[in-house]
Amino acid sequence: MSEDTIFSKIVRGEAPADIVYRDDRVTAFRDIQPQAPTHILIIPNKAIPTVNDVTTDDEAMLGHLFVVAAKLAQEEGIAEDGYRLIVNCNHDGGQVVFHLHMHLLGGRPIGRMVQRV
Numbered sequence: 473m474s475e476d477t478i479f480s481k482i483v484r485g486e487a488p489a490d491i492v493y494r495d496d497r498v499t500a501f502r503d504i505q506p507q508a509p510t511h512i513l514i515i516p517n518k519a520i521p522t523v524n525d526v527t528t529d530d531e532a533m534l535g536h537l538f539v540v541a542a543k544l545a546q547e548e549g550i551a552e553d554g555y556r557l558i559v560n561c562n563h564d565g566g567q568v569v570f571h572l573h574m575h576l577l578g579g580r581p582i583g584r585m586v587q588r589v
Contacts, residue, residue: 477519477569477570477571478569479513479515479519479569479571479573480519480571482499482501482515483499483515483517483519489501489502490502492512492544492547493514493540493543493544495540496517497516497517497518497533497536498514498515498516498517498533498536498537498540499514499515499517500512500513500514500515500540500544500576501513503575507575507577508577508578508579508580508582509578509579509580510545510548510550510555510576510577510578510579511575511576511577512544512548512575512576513573513574513575513576514537514540514541514544514573514574514576515571515572515573515574516530516533516534516537516572518530518533519571520571520572521570521571521572522561522562522567522570522572523559523561523572524561524562525572526572537574538557541557541574541576544576545576545578548576548578548579550578550579553578554578554582555576555577555578555579555582556575556576556577556578556582556585557574557575557576557577558574558575558577559572559573559574559575560575
C-alpha cells in the first residue's frame with residue numbers, strides 16, 4: 473500500500489487506540505467518534521485500501537473478521553439483541569480511511585440501513 477493510514481499506524485503500535493482485540497490477522501479497537509453505544513472497528517493487519525483491492529489470498533482473513541465480530545458482539549453483550557456490521561467502499565460508499573475496515577455497531581436499535589429514494 474502506497475499511502476500510510478492512521479489504521480496502519482494503530483496496527484504497528486505507532487498511534488494510540490483503545491484496542492479490544494488483536495491477533496496475527498486482525499486488530500479491533502473502539503471508534504473515537506462512536507455512532508452507537510458499542511462501536512468497534514475491526515481491521516486486517518495487512519493494509520488493503522478498499523474492498524475493490526481484496527484478492528483470493530485475503531479470503532481466510534476476511535472470514536476471520538466475521539468470527540472476531542461475533543466474538544466481540546458476545547463479549548460486549550450485544551449479540552442476543554442484535555448488531556450491525558458495515559463495510560464501506562470508496563467515497564460514495566462512505567469510506568473515510570482507506571484501509572479496509574468493518575464497523576461493529578450495537579447497544580441500541582440501529583434503525584433503517586438506508587433511506588428509500
